[in-house]
Amino acid sequence: xxxxxxxxxxxxxxxxxxxxxxxxxxxxxxxxxxxxxxxxxxxxxxxxxxxxxxxxxxxxxxxxxxxxxxxxxxxxxxxxxxxxxxxxxxxxxxxxxxxxxxxxxxxxxxxxxxxxxxxxxxxxxxxxxxxxxxxxxxxxxxxxxxxxxxxxxxxxxxxxxxxxxxxxxxxxxxxxxxxxxxxxxxxxxxxxxxxxxxxxxxxxxxxxxxxxxxxxxxxxxxxxxxxxxxxxxxxxxxxxxxxxxxxxxxxxxxxxxxxxxxxxxxxxxxxxxxxxxxxxxxxxxxxxxxxxxxxxxxxxxxxxxxxxxxxxxxxxxxxxxxxxxxxxxxxxxxxxxxxxxxxxxxxxxxxxxxxxxxxxxxxxxxxxxxxxxxxxxxxxxxxxxxxxxxxxxxxxxxxxxxxxxxxxxxxxxxxxxxxxxxxxxxxxxxxxxxxxxxxxxxxxxxxxxxxxxxxxxxxxxxxxxxxxxxxxxxxxxxxxxxxxxxxxxxxxxxxxxxxxxxxxxxxxxxxxxxxxxxxxxxxxxxxxxxxxxxxxxxxxxxxxxxxxxxxxxxxxxxxxxxxxxxxxxxxxxxxxxxxxxxxxxxxxxxxxxxxxxxxxxxxxxxxxxxxxxxxxxxxxxxxxxxxxxxxxxxxxxxxx
Numbered sequence: 001x002x003x004x005x006x007x008x009x010x011x012x013x014x015x016x017x018x019x020x021x022x023x024x025x026x027x028x029x030x031x032x033x034x035x036x037x038x039x040x041x042x043x044x045x046x047x048x049x050x051x052x053x054x055x056x057x058x059x060x061x062x063x064x065x066x067x068x069x070x071x072x073x074x075x076x077x078x079x080x081x082x083x084x085x086x087x088x089x090x091x092x093x094x095x096x097x098x099x100x101x102x103x104x105x106x107x108x109x110x111x112x113x114x115x116x117x118x119x120x121x122x123x124x125x126x127x128x129x130x131x132x133x134x135x136x137x138x139x140x141x142x143x144x145x146x147x148x149x150x151x152x153x154x155x156x157x158x159x160x161x162x163x164x165x166x167x168x169x170x171x172x173x174x175x176x177x178x179x180x181x182x183x184x185x186x187x188x189x190x191x192x193x194x195x196x197x198x199x200x201x202x203x204x205x206x207x208x209x210x211x212x213x214x215x216x217x218x219x220x221x222x223x224x225x226x227x228x229x230x231x232x233x234x235x236x237x238x239x240x241x242x243x244x245x246x247x248x249x250x251x252x253x254x255x256x257x258x259x260x261x262x263x264x265x266x267x268x269x270x271x272x273x274x275x276x277x278x279x280x281x282x283x284x285x286x287x288x289x290x291x292x293x294x295x296x297x298x299x300x301x302x303x304x305x306x307x308x309x310x311x312x313x314x315x316x317x318x319x320x321x322x323x324x325x326x327x328x329x330x331x332x333x334x335x336x337x338x339x340x341x342x343x344x345x346x347x348x349x350x351x352x353x354x355x356x357x358x359x360x361x362x363x364x365x366x367x368x369x370x371x372x373x374x375x376x377x378x379x380x381x382x383x384x385x386x387x388x389x390x391x392x393x394x395x396x397x398x399x400x401x402x403x404x405x406x407x408x409x410x411x412x413x414x415x416x417x418x419x420x421x422x423x424x425x426x427x428x429x430x431x432x433x434x435x436x437x438x439x440x441x442x443x444x445x446x447x448x449x450x451x452x453x454x455x456x457x458x459x460x461x462x463x464x465x466x467x468x469x470x471x472x473x474x475x476x477x478x479x480x481x482x483x484x485x486x487x488x489x490x491x492x493x494x495x496x497x498x499x500x501x502x503x504x505x506x507x508x509x510x511x512x513x514x515x516x517x518x519x520x521x522x523x524x525x526x527x528x529x530x531x532x533x534x535x536x537x538x539x540x541x542x543x544x545x546x547x548x549x550x551x552x553x554x555x556x557x558x559x560x561x562x563x564x565x566x567x568x569x570x571x572x573x574x575x576x577x578x579x580x581x582x583x584x585x586x587x588x589x590x591x592x593x594x595x596x597x598x599x600x601x602x603x604x605x606x607x608x609x610x611x612x613x614x615x616x617x618x619x620x621x622x623x624x625x626x627x628x629x630x631x632x633x634x635x636x637x638x639x640x
Contacts, residue, residue, distance in 0.1 A: 061570040062625060080134030098381035100182040147413050151175040152322070153386055153405035157187075160397040166376070168397050170386045179388040179405040184310055184325045184375040189401040191373035193219065193306065197362040201351050204338055206251050207300050209266050210329065211349025212336045213362065215370070219337060222330035223304030224253040224261075226285065232263070234294040239379040241290035241392065243275055248287060248301065252332060254280045255287050255303050260392055262307040262329045264300045264340055265347025268293035269327055271308055271376065273392045292379070292391070302330040302338070306372060308394060311339055313353060313360035314369035319468060320359070323406040326352065328372055343410045356463070356470030367468070378405065429587040439636070459501035555579050555586070555639040559620050564632030567606075567624035577618045577637045584612045586639040606630045610637050 033044040051063040068090060076086040097103045112118040127139045137143065152175050159169035170179075179185060195217025204210040207227075226248030235242040248255070255261070260271040270293050278286035287301075311326040327347075330338045340347045353360035361367040376390035386405070420433045436450060453474060461467040477484065487494075500506050505523035516530040557579035567573060588610035606622050613619040618637050622630045 064626075067626065078133045078136075080136060082134050085133065096384055098178070098181060098384045144415070146415065148407065148411055149176065152407055153177065153179055153403075155386060155403055157397055157399050157401045157403060160399060162398075163396045164392070164394055165397050166390045166392065167388075168390075168403075170388075170403065172386055173402075177386055178384060179378050179381060179386050180407060181378050181381045181388075183378060183405060183408040185378055185388060185390055186310055186312075186323075186325065186373040186375040186404050186406065187395050187397060187401050188373055188404055189398070190396055191309075191312075191371050193217065193309070193372040195370060196365075196368045197353070197360070197370060198368070199362055201339075201349065203349065208298065209347060209349060210264060210300060210338055210340055211352070212338045213352060214335055215337055216335070218334040219331035220305040221334065222252060222302050222307070222332055222338075224255045225251040225300065225302050225330065225332070226255065226287075227251065228295075228299045228301060229297060231297045232291050232293070232295040232299060235292070237292075239292055239389075241272065241292050243288055244291050245286055245288045246299075246301070248285050250280065250283050250285055253303075254285055259303070259394055260308060261287075261289060262302040262327075263289075263291060263293075263295065264302065264327070264329050265295060265342070266298060267295050267345050267347065269329075269340065269342060269347055271391050271393055274303075290392070300329075305330050306337070308374055308376075309372040310375045311337070311352075312371045312373060313358060314371065315353075315359035315361065315367040315468075318359065323404060324358070324360075324409055325375070325406050326409055341409055344412075359468045361468075427587075465502055555581050557582075557618065557637055559618075559635045559637065561632050561634050562620060562622050563630035566629045567622075567627065569624055569627045572621040572623040573630060574622075575620050575635070576613075577620065577635070578616055579618055579637065579639060580616055582612050582616050582618055582639055584615070586612050588612070588618060588637055588639055608635070610635075612639065 047065075049065055070088075070090050072088045077083065078085050093105065095103070095105050108120055110118065110120055123141065125139070125141050129139060131138050153170075153172070154175040155170045155173045157168050158171040161168075195215045197213055198216050199214045201211045201213040204212045228246040228248055230246055232244055232246070255274065255277045257274055257277050260273050263270050263272050270291065272289040272291045275288040275290055277288075289301075306328045307330055309328040311324065311328050313324045316322065316324045327340045327342075328337060329340060332338070339352060340349055341352075342348075343350075352358075353362060355361070359367060360370070374393075374395045376393040376395060378388040379391050380389040381387065382389060388405075418433060422431060438448075438450065442448065455471075459465045459467075461469055462471045463469065464471075485494075495510075497508065499522065500508065505521075507528065508520045508522065509517050510520050511518040519528040520526070521528055557577035559575040559577040562573050562575035565573065606624055606628070608620065608622050610618055610620045618639070620635050620637060624630070
């Protein structure tokens, strides 16, 4: 049985005084939603509420804008992958995006101009436990499955107007049946240039940001190259090409009317149609092009040759199944390819192939092959399917051509990001960027771990064990810190190493330090140091006396049983803990119930606060955020 009290995804709520709600008619589809006067965003539902009345005689009555409650019970199923589950969800949203820009499923701006706790999200997540089904994932306060989408579009041309078509009709074959706004669409059938990379990349002479690498096959030559002496302005339009006249310092040849040029950045590369060209005068030439993107003064512009094609490294495709798509801009001679990649708004040459991160390797037979494919940037998705609009191009599309829409090569994935700032000096009550506390007898032993990082890739991916890639750092610390790792009490082992990944007795590097390494030979149980300096090492009969570090003082106590009686919203049950040495200057840093409080009753939510109210005495308040009965519990209080 599911008893919905308020189901917000399906009901539009009218907000009344003090957050009371009454259901409105079922929400319908909206279009042409007005822009909010507050945020200037198009919003179909905008709720603005001001709580101006007094918060109750005791000052504790809360203001609540929105409240959902759903109670479920009855027969359930929990058989995991061998039969499925019954799944109960209080809220379930789907948000599909097919346009470039910033997309956020939830966005909160909370600003408080008063003393007291403030938290962006405060969740109480408790369960009786029981991870019994196949693939059960335990009790998790937060679970996120995120990252780059697996796969990409593979298809063919179903219909086209021919060369330069910006809206070829696509037919899906495999992968994902959509294209990516801001990534390329490649004509695989029309890729006719291929070869091997024969050496490392080097900066392109005459450019401040482009690179080139040598190849063994002849390349079609660039017919014109120039540097724009004016910034390309922001046209304040969305993916619309607008005319712009650029005075170029010519580096090679001269520009001709017709076709497109490759604008290579320095910020945003694109293919831009040439509208007209001027005459060459003392090494300068003016051209009028239709550009979409802004770029500062100094943009390198190419015409002819391989302009408009993308570089695919054969070894990358073979290793991962993902096609790389670096920009190919030109070639000043038949054996050097000019390339680039866009990273966070900057066109960079970078060193390609990226050693340790890509399977491709120059000069290694079988790992140094590449192909060029004509392509265009998808500038608009006309639906959530494979129905793109491309930038202007000169691709000779034909019905039946095999096409792909790979991901952009510039992918940055961050599983968890925190940006913490504090301006007032820390008051000594555990200000921290990340705070983890755990309690209870279930958190002891080797089967519970305070922190786990698991690399799901096998060791054979990596170069020490025969692979093509370098392993990533487990944890990187940047900036200066007083202590790298601080233990209040000495652990059983500061570092415990199980052994080499291949089971061998190879020497391990324990510390890689400036000037030398400290290594360990597991075969002989020998510590290996290039140079060591010690004082009176041979004459010392006993270790020098050492004053142990005094661990941080922690005062603890336990309250009497609190709770078990009904509380109205804003009211509290109070208990005390006697802690010798407690003073009113101390602040509680831990409040934990021995029985899992504060917990929930079927119709209540509670918050726990603690304060030293007298010498040796701590008062603990369990307060109702919503009326209900808190579970009767004792509480452990720690002071520092």
